[in-house]
Amino acid sequence: xxxxxxxxxxxxxxxxxxxxxxxxxxxxxxxxxxxxxxxxxxxxxxxxxxxxxxxxxxxxxxxxxxxxxxxxxxxxxxxxxxxxxxxxxxxxxxxxxxxxxxxxxxxxxxxxxxxxxxxxxxxxxxxxxxxxxxxxxxxxxxxxxxxxxxxxxxxxxxxx
Numbered sequence: 338x339x340x341x342x343x344x345x346x347x348x349x350x351x352x353x354x355x356x357x358x359x360x361x362x363x364x365x366x367x368x369x370x371x372x373x374x375x376x377x378x379x380x381x382x383x384x385x386x387x388x389x390x391x392x393x394x395x396x397x398x399x400x401x402x403x404x405x406x407x408x409x410x411x412x413x414x415x416x417x418x419x420x421x422x423x424x425x426x427x428x429x430x431x432x433x434x435x436x437x438x439x440x441x442x443x444x445x446x447x448x449x450x451x452x453x454x455x456x457x458x459x460x461x462x463x464x465x466x467x468x469x470x471x472x473x474x475x476x477x478x479x480x481x482x483x484x485x486x487x488x489x490x491x492x493x494x495x496x497x
Contacts, residue, residue, distance in 0.1 A: 339425040340467035341479075344492040346378040346396065348420045351413045360394040362408060367393045368415050374437050377414040381421035381428040381491060383437070390415035398480060398489050401449040409488050421491070427462045427481070431490065435459070439484040442469060442493070444476035452476060456484055470495050 358366045371384035371391050384391055392415050397408040421428060431438045440462060444453030452475050457465060462481075470476060479493040 339496045340470060341425070342494045342496050343381070343421060343424045343427060344494055345381050345421040346411070346413060346491075348379055348417070351379045352417065354392060354394055354413065355415070355417070360396065362395045362397075364395045369393070371412075374434070375412045376428070376431055376438070376490065377418060378411045378490065379413050379420055380418040381431065382418075383430050383434070384412070384414070396489065398492055399449055403449055405445065405449055405451050407489070411489055425496075427466070427493075428491075432462055438490075440490070441482050441484040442466070443480045443482060444469065444473060445478055445480070446475050447477045453479075466493055 354360060354366055360366055368390055371386050371389040373386065374383040375391060376383045377391065391412040393410055393412055395408050396411045397406055399406045440457040442455045442457060443451060446452050453469065453473055455469065466479065469479065478495065481490040481493060482488060483490060
């Protein structure tokens with residue numbers, strides 16, 4: 338039985354960004370050839386350095402405007418890409434590359450207050466996520482973030 342669901346940035350939101358070249362904070366979106374792996378926050382696939390074109394924008398993965406509303410830089414592919422669709426497991430290309438993608442999981446309650454943090458380290462993230470949800474009833478959802486750069490990667494929701 339599925340215990341969690343990965344929620345990438347939506348394809349529709351990415352299309353809006355591409356068409357306006359402005360983010361929700363009225364910052365200009367910039368396009369450059371990838372110098373890092375990313376990943377794209379829509380497809381949740383790493384970029385190919387020196388090949389893929391990516392857009393840099395400011396994004397907040399939160400719905401409520403409060404102290405934990407953490408807008409920050411994210412990359413999306415400058416081309417239209419499919420949303421990550423294997424939503425009942427963590428993106429395997431990110432999971433497999435712990436050196437480039439050190440992950441921290443941050444838990445929030447229904448009021449969008451931070452109630453949990455954990456470095457994934459050498460643990461299997463697909464086993465760790467259900468364990469976190471089972472042991473912490475107050476966590477409404479998790480965010481996966483790059484533990485070094487602190488940037489948002491994706492939202493992880495409970496499956497009931």
